[in-house]
Structures are given as structure tokens and as C-alpha cells.
Amino acid sequence: MAQTGGKALVQWLVAALLIALLCxxxxxxxxxxxxxxxxxxxxxxxxxxxPPPSRxxxxxxKQANLPCLCSYKSLLPAAGIDPKNALALPGKCGLRTPRRC
Incomplete structure (x- = not known):
């Protein structure tokens, strides 16, 4: 049980850090x-x-490391981002979404 609580705490801390970085x-x-x-x-x-993504x-x-960005997928809702929309973005920009994303 302590491991689950610790894992949740780490996820919240990472989410808070990501939100802070975006702001x-x-x-x-x-x-x-x-x-x-x-x-x-x-x-x-x-x-x-x-709307469709801008140029x-x-x-x-196109310059981003997409597999790396995929590792932040679980944190997107905390930043007000719909993961489905985010995962569709590479395709809308003419790129392939990484397999494990």
C-alpha cells in the first residue's frame, strides 16, 4: 500500500512540475x-x-522527440490537455505517432 501511495505522490509531483514548467x-x-x-x-x-494545428x-x-513526449502522456489531463487530441497531433502534422504512445 505504501508503494502505491508513494507512486501516486511522485506522479502528482511530476504533474505539478510539468504544469509549472508550462506556465x-x-x-x-x-x-x-x-x-x-x-x-x-x-x-x-x-x-x-x-482547430487543426498551425504551421x-x-x-x-517535427523537431520534438516524440517517444520522449509520449512518456508524459499520463500527465496531460492535469495540464488541461486531452490525450486523444495530443496523440492525433503528429498525424495532423504529417508524422507518425510512435507505436508505444
Missing amino acids: VAQAVVICNVETSRLNLCRAAITGRYP RCCAVI
Whole structure:
């Protein structure tokens, strides 16, 4: 039981860190992308019917390490991001979504 609680605590801490990183003006690099640039894709991955990604968003996604970004998939809802929309983004930008994503 202690391991489960510890695991949940770590997940919450990582989620809080990710949210903080997305809100900070300073750029932090995660998966080959500055977190400030990930905001260029926010409209395309939030909401019930998001618009198609912009060219600038796709440029960010094309330079990103997609398998690395997939490792953050479970944290997306805590940041207000719909995982289904996020997983569809590479395909909308002409890329393949990594298999284990």
C-alpha cells in the first residue's frame, strides 16, 4: 500500500512540475523542445473540437522527440490537455505517432 501511495505522490509531483514548467516564461527544454514553444500547439490539443494545428505548431512537433513526449502522456489531463487530441497531433502534422504512445 505504501508503494502505491508513494507512486501516486511522485506522479502528482511530476504533474505539478510539468504544469509549472508550462506556465513559466523562461524556456526549459523537454524532449528537444522548449516548453514555451509547446504553447504554440495548445489550441490544437485542448477543447472538445480543437482547430487543426498551425504551421508553427507542426514545426515544433517535427523537431520534438516524440517517444520522449509520449512518456508524459499520463500527465496531460492535469495540464488541461486531452490525450486523444495530443496523440492525433503528429498525424495532423504529417508524422507518425510512435507505436508505444
